Amino acid sequence: MNLFADIKTLVTDSLHSMQATGALPADLDFSNVTVEPPRDAMHGDMATNAAMVLAKPARKKPREIAQTLAEILVADPHVISADVAGPGFLNLRIDPANWRAVVPAVLQKGADFGRSDMGKSRRVNVEYVSANPTGPLHVGHTRGAVFGDALASLLDFAGYDVTREYVINDGGSQINTLARSAYLRYLEAHGQEVSFPDGVYPGDYLVPVGQALKEKFGDTYVDQPEDAWLEEFRNFATDAMMDLIREDLALLGVKMDVFFSEKSLYGTGKIEACLQTLKDKGLIYEGTLEPPKGKKPDDWEPRVQTLFKSSEFGDDADRPVMKSDGSWTYFAPDIAYHHDKILRGFDELIDILGADHGGYVKRMKAAVNALSDGKVPLDIKLCQLVRLFKNGEPFKMSKRAGTFVTLRDVIDLVGPDVTRFVMLTRKNDAPLDFDFSKVLDQSKDNPVFYVQYAFARVNSVMNKARDGGLDVSDTGLQNADLDGLSDDAELGLLKKLGEWPRMLELAAKHHEPHRIAFYLFDLASEFHSLHNLGKTNPEMRFWQPENPDLSQTKIALIRSVAVVLSAGLGILGVTPMQEMR
């Protein structure tokens, strides 16, 4: 159930009947009509802007339309009052019974309450992390991983058919660097003194790879030229790094459906076929680009290359797909990869990238637009930097990797739940401060704790009531008489619960999982507030041993809060805690 959607339907039905009686002209677009919570609760339960939106096309005064609409709406049993306010707002008061009905709906559906079919099972591919397989994941990857995973879960909850995908960049030259770095560790494993020049990866994580290479190949490659071992070491090291990355992801609780190898595009004709498709559309040509503006490279000279006409799709310039020596640029296999996703039948594509890839957005959207004839939308979400602190001091070095803080470092220090929640308390395009000391703080200053605590607190009350002999099972609570929920604070909490399905659809529509984190914080806040009323006013306590019926009513409400908290945390990938330790 989604009360806001129900009332919106009621409003549009009423508008149609106004058209039938001639109160409104027949040809009107209702798509801008909204039903939403008013900013100020004093105004009512819901407000609609229908009269103001329609005033101009209908050539009527907004207040006049609102008045007629109000008369129709109050006739409906759901609506207690409909008042015209301000320039033409229509404020609605809903029969509290409608809000109370949220409770049995939550208790019956459990964690599925709020699930939506807005996605209509459309197939969405969410590509995230996709770190180069050259070492362990670091904090930057962590944010992208958490964001992508939560977004995927959110879309799933909203009725999309979601595929979580990781593309392994195993085709580029950084893999050669990895192989050479592994070779040095291999020599080291044979007791040789090695040094690590600039341009190779010095991290300790390659030590075991060197050992494993020794076990596998013995001393076969010890004094051999690069040609002899490069291919072999590339494959071995890439596999080892992907195992490492999979372990990292597992620590975070991230599970991918597909690991796509970029290498699989080479030598299979896929890149060629993709570019031929573009060529057939007249979007590939031989040409010369302008020199780059700003810092001009010293060695720049005009050269003829194979270019993609991305400027026809809003990019600033055309982009090269082939170098002058005839090899592919990075862009070419990436286009082919997105082409592959289109060919696999996805209706929508989403890429999660680091903010440093901002320059890539327009050209990739251009390519997808061209290849799908504008039919498959591509949304690219850029995740800003994470700034790490400890006790207010910047935190930079890792014991493991030496040069950067790894995902494992973060998980070891604060655990996956805290990591995930904190990283989702900011929208993706805002930088995030992550202070190791603050995120572990057990107080209301820490949103993670605050939300978890609300859940634990509900459980605590329920345990107490259960010990007192009350039936607090979900089926038992469904039978509670909810008329006893009449206090403003209780109704406020009911309304907040009623907003959950609506909030969720908006978050899914905008690809913004952070909205869930903020909602959960608000919900927890209203719960704590209500809980506190019982401190001074015993009648407001949830568990009142002398009044089991009323207790059951109140506990049905807070149990619903716990269910929604749990569902929301579940989408974010955070495990709710029964009790705080």
Added chain:
RNA sequence: GCACCCGUAGCUCAGCUGGAUAGAGCGCUGCCCUCCGAAGGCAGAGGUCUCGCGUUCGAAUCGCGACGGGUGCACCA
């Protein structure tokens, strides 16, 4: 120079794609436990939504132009 992101309370940030008197948390001031978990709650002070022009019934939100901050601008991946 160009593109993208950002600019909201002293600080860190929300603001539901144009709605009503712009909201939280921290910090500051003052309150509330013989208490279902005070690991909490309530109240107060604090704003020219960076600035200007425009669009309209109505702008923090949309458009244009400044200013300030970040990121990216190679045949790198």
